[in-house]
Each structure stands twice: as C-alpha cells, then as structure tokens.
Amino acid sequence: MKIIEFHKPVSKKTAIAIGMFDGVHLGHKALISQLLGKSDEKNLCPVIYTFSNHPIKEAKRKLLTTLNEKLYIFEKLDVENIYIANLEEDLMTMSPEEFVKKELVKTLNCKLVIVGENFRFGHKKEGNVNTLKELGKIFNFEVIIVNKVLKDGVAVSSSLIHDLILGGEIEEGNSLLGHPYFVQGIVERGKGLGRHLGFPTANLAYENGNKLLPKNGVYITIGNYNGILLKGVTNVGFNPTFEDKKNVKIESHFLDVENDFYGKFLRLYFIKRLRDEIKYEKVQDLRNQVMADIEETRKFFESNPIESIALI
Numbered sequence: 565m566k567i568i569e570f571h572k573p574v575s576k577k578t579a580i581a582i583g584m585f586d587g588v589h590l591g592h593k594a595l596i597s598q599l600l601g602k603s604d605e606k607n608l609c610p611v612i613y614t615f616s617n618h619p620i621k622e623a624k625r626k627l628l629t630t631l632n633e634k635l636y637i638f639e640k641l642d643v644e645n646i647y648i649a650n651l652e653e654d655l656m657t658m659s660p661e662e663f664v665k666k667e668l669v670k671t672l673n674c675k676l677v678i679v680g681e682n683f684r685f686g687h688k689k690e691g692n693v694n695t696l697k698e699l700g701k702i703f704n705f706e707v708i709i710v711n712k713v714l715k716d717g718v719a720v721s722s723s724l725i726h727d728l729i730l731g732g733e734i735e736e737g738n739s740l741l742g743h744p745y746f747v748q749g750i751v752e753r754g755k756g757l758g759r760h761l762g763f764p765t766a767n768l769a770y771e772n773g774n775k776l777l778p779k780n781g782v783y784i785t786i787g788n789y790n791g792i793l794l795k796g797v798t799n800v801g802f803n804p805t806f807e808d809k810k811n812v813k814i815e816s817h818f819l820d821v822e823n824d825f826y827g828k829f830l831r832l833y834f835i836k837r838l839r840d841e842i843k844y845e846k847v848q849d850l851r852n853q854v855m856a857d858i859e860e861t862r863k864f865f866e867s868n869p870i871e872s873i874a875l876i
C-alpha cells in the first residue's frame with residue numbers, strides 16, 4: 565500500500581473514493597469494493613482520499629479508528645493508494661468547485677469519483693452529489709453514486725456504530741462494521757496484582773486519546789500478537805476494587821499462554837460483552853468472578869473456535 569503525500573501530483577489516471585471513513589464500516593466497504601472493481605474495469609489507479617484529522621467531528625465525538633487503524637484496514641481490503649489530506653490547511657474553506665479543480669483534477673488526475681448518496685463536500689458542506697456530477701461534466705470525470713447500505717432499514721453510519729459501542733452493544737456494532745471493533749497498542753507493565761491473584765494480565769497502552777473505548781466492563785476478546793491469535797477476556801475500566809483511577813485501563817487475560825507480552829504490539833478485537841465492572845469489598849470475590857469469566861470465555865471458544873471468527 566502506498567501513501568500519496570498531500571499536494572503531490574499523480575500522473576496516472578485515477579479513480580477516487582472520498583471520505584473520512586471512520587471505522588471503515590459496511591457502507592464504506594461497499595464504496596471501496598466499487599472503487600476496486602471499477603478501477604480494474606476502466607484501467608484506472610484506485611485511490612482513497614481521506615483526512616489526517618477531523619477537527620469538527622473530533623470535538624463532537626470520539627473516533628472509531630485512529631489514522632493508523634484506518635490504514636491497517638485499508639491495507640487488509642487491498643486498497644493500493646491512500647491520499648491523506650490535511651483538513652487544517654485551506655481545504656476547509658475551499659468551495660466545491662475549487663476542491664474538485666485543485667485536489668481531484670489537478671493533483672490527482674481523476675477520471676472517476678465514487679461517493680455515497682449522502683456525500684457532502686466543500687466549504688460549509690455546500691456541495692452534494694448533484695454538484696459533483698455537474699463538476700464532472702465540466703472537468704471530464706465520471707461520477708458513481710453508491711446507494712446507502714442499510715441494516716434492518718437503518719443507514720449504516722459511523723455515528724450509529726459509535727453509540728452502540730459506547731453503550732456496550734458490541735455485537736450490534738460489529739455487525740455494522742463488518743469486522744470486530746478493535747483497539748491496538750503496546751503492552752505495558754501493570755502492578756502485577758493479576759499474576760498474584762492467579763490471572764496474569766496484559767495492560768494495553770492504546771494508541772490515541774481520541775479513540776473511542778467500548779463501555780466499561782468485561783468482554784470476550786481476541787488478541788493478535790504478531791499474527792498469533794489469543795483467546796482473551798478483557799476488562800475495560802478503572803479497577804475500582806483496588807483504585808479509582810482517572811484513566812480507563814484495558815487489561816486482558818489470555819487463556820493457555822505463558823508468554824510475557826511487555827513492550828509488544830498487540831491488536832485486541834472485542835467479540836462479546838459479558839458483564840459490568842464491579843467494585844468488590846473482598847479481593848477473593850473479585851478473584852472468583854474473574855475465574856468464572858475465564859470459564860465462560862473458555863466455553864465460548866469451545867463452541868466458537870477462534871479460527872471460525874472473522875477478524876480483519
């Protein structure tokens with residue numbers, strides 16, 4: 565996969581899909597699949613046009629994917645070229661026509677643009693799919709509009725998935741994403757209490773303060789460490805039995821592994837929510853509950869073998 569630098573002109577004729585692509589959900593995937601299919605058919609170079617940051621939405625809500633996570637998903641979907649525009653520059657004040665002329669035509673040599681029916685662009689989102697079609701006639705590129713992907717009659721959207729994951733409805737969120745929600749980062753050292761209690765844990769230092777974490781609680785998870793899949797049970801929360809921390813911690817116990825993951829990169833997929841996080845009076849009660857969580861997780865993976873669960 566190649567990252568095309570912002571402003572760097574492309575000489576090949578391109579097909580472009582544009583958007584924030586937060587989460588890279590089923591709607592985005594439909595768009596990407598059209599992008600790849602049509603580029604092949606028309607002998608164009610497929611490019612995803614996305615943004616490095618999201619000043620407006622960032623203020624409103626947390627993001628489903630960091631830029632690195634998005635790039636990982638694009639790579640998995642076999643997208644060859646990603647153009648990352650910086651929204652802080654004059655991009656935000658460009659009119660729809662300026663954006664098309666400067667970015668799509670002059671810089672990216674575009675012959676085909678693929679967007680969803682709700683696509684808006686340019687200063688104050690003045691442009692829509694009709695504006696884009698009109699500009700296509702002037703600047704000689706084709707426009708394909710992809711119908712909204714619906715699930716149970718509702719349009720799949722990043723904000724809907726955000727609310728589901730924030731509410732702990734991980735399975736519903738995952739079904740709209742088309743892959744399990746994940747968090748990635750480096751495993752850091754905890755206090756070692758878990759090991760002492762009989763369940764060693766890997767503490768994940770996740771990538772970005774603006775990343776949405778699933779609602780506090782205990783989840784069945786799958787760890788991907790260097791391509792090796794690990795059966796996990798994970799607590800997202802403050803560990804109230806021991807401390808009332810301000811920062812949310814992500815702590816996983818992986819079944820049937822002895823490895824030390826400190827300092828290693830780990831991607832953690834959230835599969836199923838088991839329960840809320842509980843403040844226990846006695847440490848022994850916490851220990852018993854975690855042992856029960858581990859048993860429940862073991863049973864889950866007996867009926868749902870890890871290899872049968874589609875990840876990304």
Ligand SMILES: Cc1cc2nc3c(=O)[nH]c(=O)nc-3n(C[C@H](O)[C@H](O)[C@H](O)COP(=O)(O)O)c2cc1C
Binds near residue numbers: 756
């Ligand atoms: C599966 C699992 C469930 C947990 N559930 C709770 C809980 O309900 N309440 C709580 O205070 N801590 C919970 N924890 C967090 C433990 O308190 C924490 O892992 C332990 O204190 C070890 O912390 P350390 O890695 O910093 O040593 C849970 C941890 C795991 C792995």
Ligand SMILES: Nc1ncnc2c1ncn2[C@@H]1O[C@H](COP(=O)(O)OP(=O)(O)OP(=O)(O)O)[C@@H](O)[C@H]1O
Binds near residue numbers: 714722
């Ligand atoms: N459910 C969907 N079905 C088809 N295309 C979609 C869907 N949701 C978004 N798209 C399209 O995907 C591209 C990227 O969307 P982007 O993430 O920028 O904005 P969006 O429409 O606000 O999506 P969301 O509401 O999910 O955040 C756009 O062209 C958009 O129209």
